[in-house]
Amino acid sequence: MNEKDFIKSEKDSFGKVYVDINYAIDNIKPFIDNETLKQRKYYIKLPVLDKYLKLIETSEEQNKNKGVFGFLKKDDSLDLVKNYKSQNSEALMQLENCSKCACLNCNLTCNFNSCLGCRKNSFIAQCDHEKLNITHHNSYYLNLTNNKTGLSERYSVLATLQDCAEDKQYIIIQNMKNADEKFILYYYPGLSEDTYGEITDAEEFDYIAAAYEAI
Structure with missing residues (x-):
């Protein structure tokens, strides 16, 4: 150029x-x-x-x-x-x-983390202004232990979701070596380290999966 x-x-x-x-x-x-x-x-x-x-x-x-x-x-x-x-x-x-964020033109007072919880190179792709919002991330990666193999593997974060009505957060990740391997986990942001948890409620899991797939 x-x-x-x-x-x-x-x-x-x-x-x-x-x-x-x-x-x-x-x-x-x-x-x-x-x-x-x-x-x-x-x-x-x-x-x-x-x-x-x-x-x-x-x-x-x-x-x-x-x-x-x-x-x-x-x-x-x-x-x-x-x-x-x-x-x-x-x-x-x-x-x-x-400029692509759902918060850009929003003047509502809400209970979401919004800008205060925003990671660099990310934006809120969808927000219903009451219960759930979905954040897209670029260049956000995690090294986690795969429970099936016991090995440390690298994952790309596809999205994080916040349910402010239930005071819960979720994270959707994809194995960088196997694109078919995706996980939805509870997401607990910490000051020094984030932690994650398995979702055992099938209905809750399906709800989060459907919300992500709808955008």
Whole structure:
């Protein structure tokens, strides 16, 4: 990808994220208090995106003004864009996820963990605003002992679910060496270590499985 295409791609992609998030803030601001608003990750991280877009615009303008002999002129604006993105990659990635999150335009007061329980590179894919929400994760992996083999194996986390009515959390994982091997477990987040438990109630298991498959 050449410089011009890179700048256009970044401007289009993150420009949309910026518009979506600002639109959401304008929508919910009249209905929630400042303390709640400040708990929204996209609100506190938005200045990072604002600066990134300004760097992109500067680079775009300098590229337009190069003229026929632009290749003779030194232009470090693209390096500034790429360096800034590299240094703030986690925040920018989170803002991309926030723009897809079910919490983005929500102004309800709820009992879910919401932003306070959000892992990096994740977003709430679905929420019924009362009982259950489902969070999708990218690049979230676990090393767990397979009870069948007794060996430590690596699993990809497909989703976590929170049932605030029953005060329970669940995790759905997939064996990275065997895609057909999936598990639904109780999920107990801890300060230093998370733990997991087997679901023995068939009806409860089916309910969580159906909720995940429905999204």
